[in-house]
Amino acid sequence: MTKITKNGFRTHAKASERYVDVIFEYDDKFVLDTSVPIEYRRTGIDVSDEEIDDYLEKVYTDVAPSNWPEWYESQEQFWIDKPRAKITKPFFDALAKSFSWTCATCSLPKNPNFARRIQDLKEFGYTLATNTSRHCPVCKSNKMQLILLPIRRGGITGYETWSPDLREKIIRVLGSLDSFEAKVMRKEGLLPDHKFPEIRWDAETRRESLEHLTDDEIKADFQLLTNQRNQQKREVCRTCFQNGDRGRVYGVDFYYQGTSKWDVKIPKKGKDAVAGCVGCGWYDISTWRNELNKKLV
Ligand SMILES: [Zn+2]
Ligand SMILES: [Zn+2]
Numbered sequence: 001m002t003k004i005t006k007n008g009f010r011t012h013a014k015a016s017e018r019y020v021d022v023i024f025e026y027d028d029k030f031v032l033d034t035s036v037p038i039e040y041r042r043t044g045i046d047v048s049d050e051e052i053d054d055y056l057e058k059v060y061t062d063v064a065p066s067n068w069p070e071w072y073e074s075q076e077q078f079w080i081d082k083p084r085a086k087i088t089k090p091f092f093d094a095l096a097k098s099f100s101w102t103c104a105t106c107s108l109p110k111n112p113n114f115a116r117r118i119q120d121l122k123e124f125g126y127t128l129a130t131n132t133s134r135h136c137p138v139c140k141s142n143k144m145q146l147i148l149l150p151i152r153r154g155g156i157t158g159y160e161t162w163s164p165d166l167r168e169k170i171i172r173v174l175g176s177l178d179s180f181e182a183k184v185m186r187k188e189g190l191l192p193d194h195k196f197p198e199i200r201w202d203a204e205t206r207r208e209s210l211e212h213l214t215d216d217e218i219k220a221d222f223q224l225l226t227n228q229r230n231q232q233k234r235e236v237c238r239t240c241f242q243n244g245d246r247g248r249v250y251g252v253d254f255y256y257q258g259t260s261k262w263d264v265k266i267p268k269k270g271k272d273a274v275a276g277c278v279g280c281g282w283y284d285i286s287t288w289r290n291e292l293n294k295k296l297v
Helices: 049-062 065-079 085-096 114-123 164-173 215-221 227-243 271-277 285-296
Strands: 004-012 017-025 031-040 127-136 141-149 191-194 222-225
Touching (some): 004 049, 004 127, 017 049, 017 127, 031 141, 065 085, 085 114, 085 141, 114 127, 164 191, 164 215, 191 227, 215 222
Antiparallel strands (some): 191 222
């Protein structure tokens, strides 16, 4: 029996999401035709190509039909006193009915602010995938469709992910300061960014849980960026990892520690690699700016 069949990758550029379409087959011949998000930065999901197979194994186990009764039960508890529940819950109910593709046009509640409701569900920690153009047998044409996966709220990636509450906390502790813009921004537009880029992490770098981080730890490990800058940083850090060319914010050739080349004496991966990141603008933009300002006086 093939447990997991990968049917291909899709990107939803507007939402900065990426999915892998899969078919999961279980012992009792049950087949789940679904789509697994592998990139969803609002919650910190960013599964690299090398990790996809391991991640799909975990998802396969987590979404097994034998786990559904327990999943439904904990969701019931969760929704009891949610603020926006009256508007958002019907969307959840429609999607949780069967965990199959659900047409936004004919099978979800009519709501002009439909995208906001889906966003709410994601912020509550639910895992959803979108197909912007999938054939709907009722509408008889291609429509936007959504699918919900019965994964525990908050997700099960190997990354340090954050719950909506923790994300709020990180943003609060960092004063909603967009490090790139050096400006306090609306918290909705900001994402916690690990100063130390994930591409240089090893198995030991990840903490099991971030829920008990102190304010000082948050300030040491995170800065706030928009999704766009977060993506930009990711590319810069990938290039640096691959060829040793360190990043440059605004193209400015300034490093408060080290040079424009990665120091080859420093290990490329793992906790000790942080030493090679310190000094680069993208690693800690506020510190970099302060150090640069000192030069300008
Ligand atoms: Zn339809
Ligand atoms: Zn990160």
